[in-house]
Amino acid sequence: MSKHFFRALSRDFYNRLKYGPMAPQYGERIDVPARECLEYLPSSLLYRTFSTRLRQGSGRVVHRWPDAGVMPVIEHPKVRYCYRHWVDGESWQQAGAYDYLMERISGSQSGRFDGCSNLSDVKQRYERLDRIFESISASGQLLAQGQLTPGNFREVGGVQIHLGPGGQPVFSGAGAHRFAMARILDLVIPAQIGVVHQDALSILQQFRHG
Numbered sequence: 001m002s003k004h005f006f007r008a009l010s011r012d013f014y015n016r017l018k019y020g021p022m023a024p025q026y027g028e029r030i031d032v033p034a035r036e037c038l039e040y041l042p043s044s045l046l047y048r049t050f051s052t053r054l055r056q057g058s059g060r061v062v063h064r065w066p067d068a069g070v071m072p073v074i075e076h077p078k079v080r081y082c083y084r085h086w087v088d089g090e091s092w093q094q095a096g097a098y099d100y101l102m103e104r105i106s107g108s109q110s111g112r113f114d115g116c117s118n119l120s121d122v123k124q125r126y127e128r129l130d131r132i133f134e135s136i137s138a139s140g141q142l143l144a145q146g147q148l149t150p151g152n153f154r155e156v157g158g159v160q161i162h163l164g165p166g167g168q169p170v171f172s173g174a175g176a177h178r179f180a181m182a183r184i185l186d187l188v189i190p191a192q193i194g195v196v197h198q199d200a201l202s203i204l205q206q207f208r209h210g
Helices: 002-019 043-050 077-086 097-107 119-139 176-185 198-207
Strands: 029-033 160-163 169-171 188-197
Touching: 029 160, 029 198, 077 097, 077 176, 097 119, 119 176, 160 198, 176 188, 188 198
Parallel strands: 160 188
Antiparallel strands: 029 188, 160 169
16 A cells, blocks of 8 residues: 555645646556547557556656557457457467466466366466456446455556557557456446556546546
8 A cells, every 4th residue: 555655645746836726646446438448559669669567657658659669458468368268269278378377487486377277277367357247247247346356455456458659549458357357348448557657647537536
C-alpha cells in the first residue's frame, strides 16, 4: 500500500500542477468498453519508448507514441488462446494455453510463472479461469479491484489500459485473461489507467468512473 500511496502522491501532484485539476491520477479507475480496445502495446515496447515499467507508468502523460510495434489485440498470446477456448470451443491444451505457460515456467529463473510451477498447477489455474468466466458471464459484469479486494489502492492490479493519441484505448497486456473475458462477453472493464497521450487529455473524462 505504501509504495502505491507515495507513487500516487508524486504523480498526482505533478500532473495536477502541469495539466490542471482534471489530470490523470496514478492507479485511477477508468471504465472502458472492452470491444473498443483494438490494439495492444507490449510492455517491452512501452519500456523502450517511455522508459517506464507497466504498472509504474500508470497515469503518466506522454507526448509521443510508438511508430511501430503496436499490434492487434488478438495477437496477444493469452487473448488468442482465450478466444480459441471460450469462443471456438477448443480445450485449453488444444488452444495452446498449457504449452504457453509451461514454456514460461521453464524460462523463469524462479521456476514459477503466474503462480504455477508444474503441469498440475497449470491445469488447476485454467480450471479456475473457467469458473471465473462462468461467474462473470452469469453476472454480466467484471468486478473492480476494490470489490475483489476491499481496501485495494484505487484500481491498482486491475486490467490496465493506456489511452493513445486521439483517446483510443490500448491494452497494456496486464490482466490479459480478465481482458479477454470482458471482450468475449462484450462488457465494460473497470481498468487501471496506463500511460495517457497528451492528445487524450481532453477526452479522459469520458472514461472516468462515475
